[in-house]
Amino acid sequence: MSDYLSGGLPDGDVLAMLSAPVDPETLAQLHRRLEREAEAVGVIDVAYTVIDSPVGRLLLAATGQGLVRVAYASEDHDLVLQALADKLSPRILHSPGRLDQAAREVEEYFERRRRTFDLPLDLSLSRGFRRLVQQHLPEIGYGQTRSYRQVAELVGNPKAVRAVGTACATNPLPVVVPCHRVLRTDGSLGGYIGGLEAKTALLELEAAA
Incomplete structure (x- = not known):
């Protein structure tokens, strides 16, 4: 041994x-x-923790570069961890201390004491146009919404409305990268990785602030 x-x-x-x-x-x-x-x-490549929130238990995972994944319970945290092991590294450990800042900022957001996140982010789970869209989503201010078409225009590709929808639906950092602020052109919610109930809760939280 x-x-x-x-x-x-x-x-x-x-x-x-x-x-x-x-x-x-x-x-x-x-x-x-x-x-x-x-x-x-130095044998941890991905650290994670799970916290309680008004929209259910959230898994937070980070690499040395920054927060890499936020996952709803409906995504199955075990499956999410397996995907991180497959895509990033099998050297994953439950390590709440590494996620203290992320957990604190997420909790402050839900307590309406934080409107923007100051966390370093690792966007390595996304590529190409999806990553470009996700990089621009924080430009949508707290309590504001944009349509998929407006986001397509924001990233310089007005015809890529459907691709914007896909980028939002596959956002690996929901809540922190605010894809919940993107709606259909008619104002309806559209899809959301955490489910429409969670999306509604986030929009109502911000509208009430």
């Missing part, structure tokens, strides 16, 4: 520890130790 996994303990002691019943607090301590040691030797 490697020194990293055993913490320098004799193998017999480690096996005894593993075979003994583990209470939740001990398990939490072991996880925190693993998290610290993984951080120290």
